[in-house]
Amino acid sequence: MVKQEAQRDQTASMEDYLEAIAKLGGARKIARVKQISDVLGVRMPSVTSALKKLSEQELVEHERYGHIKLTPQGDKVARDVISRHEALTRFFAQALGINRETAEEDACKIEHVISPLSMERLAKFVEFIGACPLGGANFPSRYEYYLEHGELPQDCSNKGVKKKK
Amino acid sequence: MVKQEAQRDQTASMEDYLEAIAKLGGARKIARVKQISDVLGVRMPSVTSALKKLSEQELVEHERYGHIKLTPQGDKVARDVISRHEALTRFFAQALGINRETAEEDACKIEHVISPLSMERLAKFVEFIGACPLGGANFPSRYEYYLEHGELPQDCSNKGVKKKK
DNA sequence: CCAAATTGTTAGACATGTCTAACAATTATA
DNA sequence: TATAATTGTTAGACATGTCTAACAATTTGG
Numbered sequence: 432m433v434k435q436e437a438q439r440d441q442t443a444s445m446e447d448y449l450e451a452i453a454k455l456g457g458a459r460k461i462a463r464v465k466q467i468s469d470v471l472g473v474r475m476p477s478v479t480s481a482l483k484k485l486s487e488q489e490l491v492e493h494e495r496y497g498h499i500k501l502t503p504q505g506d507k508v509a510r511d512v513i514s515r516h517e518a519l520t521r522f523f524a525q526a527l528g529i530n531r532e533t534a535e536e537d538a539c540k541i542e543h544v545i546s547p548l549s550m551e552r553l554a555k556f557v558e559f560i561g562a563c564p565l566g567g568a569n570f571p572s573r574y575e576y577y578l579e580h581g582e583l584p585q586d587c588s589n590k591g592v593k594k595k596k
Numbered sequence: 597m598v599k600q601e602a603q604r605d606q607t608a609s610m611e612d613y614l615e616a617i618a619k620l621g622g623a624r625k626i627a628r629v630k631q632i633s634d635v636l637g638v639r640m641p642s643v644t645s646a647l648k649k650l651s652e653q654e655l656v657e658h659e660r661y662g663h664i665k666l667t668p669q670g671d672k673v674a675r676d677v678i679s680r681h682e683a684l685t686r687f688f689a690q691a692l693g694i695n696r697e698t699a700e701e702d703a704c705k706i707e708h709v710i711s712p713l714s715m716e717r718l719a720k721f722v723e724f725i726g727a728c729p730l731g732g733a734n735f736p737s738r739y740e741y742y743l744e745h746g747e748l749p750q751d752c753s754n755k756g757v758k759k760k761k
Numbered sequence: 762c763c764a765a766a767t768t769g770t771t772a773g774a775c776a777t778g779t780c781t782a783a784c785a786a787t788t789a790t791a
Numbered sequence: 792t793a794t795a796a797t798t799g800t801t802a803g804a805c806a807t808g809t810c811t812a813a814c815a816a817t818t819t820g821g
């Protein structure tokens with residue numbers, strides 16, 4: 432694959448593992464190889480092998496047949512991935528009106544490759560839409576109308592907007 | 597890498613090669629291995645090897661030391677990639693106000709992983725913003741204000757918008 | 762038109778990340 | 792608690808896509 436990792440220092444795969452461990456280990460409980468394997472849809476040896484790499488980088492604590500836990504550094508990376516994931520999901524679901532499942536799937540892919548700048552802007556965009564009643568609250572509904580009917584809703588008339596003859 | 601190809605049948609790399617060939621071969625001229633290698637930032641043997649694979653799939657015509665051309669099928673795939681690329685670039689540049697270079701970079705990554713549904717919606721979104729003076733023409737400027745000042749512009753007041761007490 | 766520069770190919774190493782098969786440890790249960 | 796089921800590991804194959812080194816073809820310029 433041609434450079435697909437943006438400027439982050441983890442690969443998409445390793446970010447997925449960290450994310451999964453964070454989510455599984457969330458409520459105090461410790462993640463298990465089997466769970467990670469199920470969540471990510473890979474076989475257990477793939478997990479073992481990933482854990483080895485992540486341990487070497489001190490992102491994960493893992494002892495043979497034992498517990499799996501993020502180190503503070505690992506947790507930091509995981510939080511970062513998760514926050515990208517969530518912001519992207521919100522964008523697809525709330526701004527574009529895409530079903531939750533597809534929104535999540537796309538977030539899962541894009542979270543690994545989007546630039547920090549675009550990520551930040553996208554997050555702000557969602558905030559803005561949520562916060563601004565004009566550009567915001569009305570926006571999604573007008574947008575929905577457009578999606579459904581293929582043409583602009585009434586209140587999108589050119590009234591008050593200059594237009595070159 | 598954990599499944600990163602969405603539901604398309606080409607890998608991100610192969611899509612990149614097809615895209616590059618289409619762009620280079622555009623004005624009738626034929627693409628060269630060296631050019632492709634330069635455009636994609638890989639060494640020539642990587643190109644040769646990719647061309648071999650794409651030839652086997654009848655997406656590219658390539659004879660040793662000779663011309664490189666997309667077949668009709670290859671062209672179709674390439675057009676599709678390019679249209680995703682362009683729509684994404686427009687979104688980042690026009691809707692989010694991101695500089696052209698970063699917009700292109702992100703488009704280059706995301707074009708390979710985004711779902712058809714999200715792609716379609718994103719394209720419609722950009723169209724809508726461009727077409728709808730209210731949700732549209734005014735939107736980017738209000739959004740810019742928000743980006744710069746961190747708070748809502750005047751005309752985003754709640755005037756006329758119901759709000760639960 | 763021939764030598765030098767450039768371009769292209771082949772062969773094979775390497776990195777990443779997946780998998781299966783075989784075996785080992787742990788846990789659950791009869 | 793012995794045994795069966797489950798979970799986890801190791802070893803090694805495999806796929807993709809990159810690279811370098813060496814060589815071959817083509818193109819260019821003296």
